Amino acid sequence: MEEIFENLPSRKLNKGQILIYEGDTIRNIYLIVSGYVKVYSIHINGAQRTIIVYAPGESFPLVSFLSGQGIARYFYECMVDVELKVMPQQNFQEKIHSNLDLGEKLIAYSYVMSNQFIERIETLSAHSARQKVAALLSYLAAKMGEESSGKTRLDLPLTSQEIADMCGLTRETASMQLQRMKKEGLISGRRNLNIDNKKLAKIIEE
Amino acid sequence: MGKDELFKSFYNPSGFVEMHFSGEQTPDSVIAAIAELVGWSKKLNTKKQMVLILADITGVPKIDISGKMTPARRAAVKAMTSAKYDRIAVYGNVAVQILVNTLVLIAGKRKQVRVFSDRAEALRWLKAEY
Numbered sequence: 571m572e573e574i575f576e577n578l579p580s581r582k583l584n585k586g587q588i589l590i591y592e593g594d595t596i597r598n599i600y601l602i603v604s605g606y607v608k609v610y611s612i613h614i615n616g617a618q619r620t621i622i623v624y625a626p627g628e629s630f631p632l633v634s635f636l637s638g639q640g641i642a643r644y645f646y647e648c649m650v651d652v653e654l655k656v657m658p659q660q661n662f663q664e665k666i667h668s669n670l671d672l673g674e675k676l677i678a679y680s681y682v683m684s685n686q687f688i689e690r691i692e693t694l695s696a697h698s699a700r701q702k703v704a705a706l707l708s709y710l711a712a713k714m715g716e717e718s719s720g721k722t723r724l725d726l727p728l729t730s731q732e733i734a735d736m737c738g739l740t741r742e743t744a745s746m747q748l749q750r751m752k753k754e755g756l757i758s759g760r761r762n763l764n765i766d767n768k769k770l771a772k773i774i775e776e
Numbered sequence: 777m778g779k780d781e782l783f784k785s786f787y788n789p790s791g792f793v794e795m796h797f798s799g800e801q802t803p804d805s806v807i808a809a810i811a812e813l814v815g816w817s818k819k820l821n822t823k824k825q826m827v828l829i830l831a832d833i834t835g836v837p838k839i840d841i842s843g844k845m846t847p848a849r850r851a852a853v854k855a856m857t858s859a860k861y862d863r864i865a866v867y868g869n870v871a872v873q874i875l876v877n878t879l880v881l882i883a884g885k886r887k888q889v890r891v892f893s894d895r896a897e898a899l900r901w902l903k904a905e906y
Contacts, residue, residue, distance in 0.1 A: 633870070633874065636873075636874045636877050636878050636881075637870055637873040637874050637877060637891070638873055638877040638880075638890065638891045639873075663881055663886075666878065666881040666882055667881065667882065667884045668882060668884070669882060670846075670849065670850060670853060670882055673849075673878045673879065673881070673882045674841075674843075674846065674849070676878055677841055677874060677875055677878050678841045680874045680878075681839065681841050681871060681874065684870055684871060684874065
């Protein structure tokens with residue numbers, strides 16, 4: 571993905587800045603250089619429901635752009651200070667034109683991201699609170715974890731409210747589950763969590 | 777559609793060609809379907825009729841993104857750029873929309889080929905006045 575954005579200058583954005591609002595026309599394609607961008611919808615009760623998180627090296631909103639929807643279906647917000655590259659969608663379109671090799675890569679990438687969306691939406695709707703938190707930790711570990719001697723440290727500092735938003739739970743329920751997991755030795759640390767991979771795999775199999 | 781048929785096409789009296797895809801497609805089935813589309817285009821052009829195509833891909837359960845399908849995707853881009861047609865409307869799930877739209881961008885045919893999530897939307901655009 572980086573090669574498409576080669577030679578473009580990068581921009582720095584602050585934590586909390588919203589890049590795309592739901593319903594916005596897709597005018598740009600973004601590549602994350604550093605930091606994380608969360609993708610969320612607003613639930614019927616007004617609560618945020620974070621669906622996925624984009625990490626460095628990832629690009630968005632490609633699924634909405636390539637599916638031809640033309641508008642964003644979610645909000646895209648910086649979770650931390652973010653550095654990214656921006657390409658107007660018209661330029662992006664010109665890069666794809668007559669380039670089947672690039673098109674194939676984009677199809678494969680969008681397919682993976684689209685499946686991540688589907689898996690996360692299924693997780694949000696189908697499991698118990700404990701399963702939801704465990705599934706989220708597994709997703710984050712795969713996406714932004716640094717593994718060492720059976721444990722994975724998350725690169726992203728998270729508050730219990732952010733974890734709650736990513737699980738579709740209230741903050742109180744998410745905190746309770748996290749406390750329980752800490753007592754069990756499944757997680758440790760404060761905001762940058764350390765995860766015990768074996769214990770997490772056991773819960774997911776339950 | 778027969779049990780082993782992966783696609784079928786016919787002329788809808790409403791003024792367009794319908795193509796229906798069903799089951800997991802192979803490179804051969806896609807290339808054969810494209811050849812059939814090109815055949816329809818030639819036939820309708822000879823009769824000086826508008827070439828409107830409606831492709832239903834809702835019956836395809838899974839999109840194969842592997843390199844095995846690259847020849848089929850290349851054939852699709854070639855057909856989009858070389859065949860003579862007025863409009864092609866495709867409808868299917870999100871994976872299909874991504875695949876077809878990307879091929880449309882490669883072919884540079886955004887005005888003539890559009891992808892939709894359902895038949896009604898696809899038909900509305902296909903049969904809209906120019």
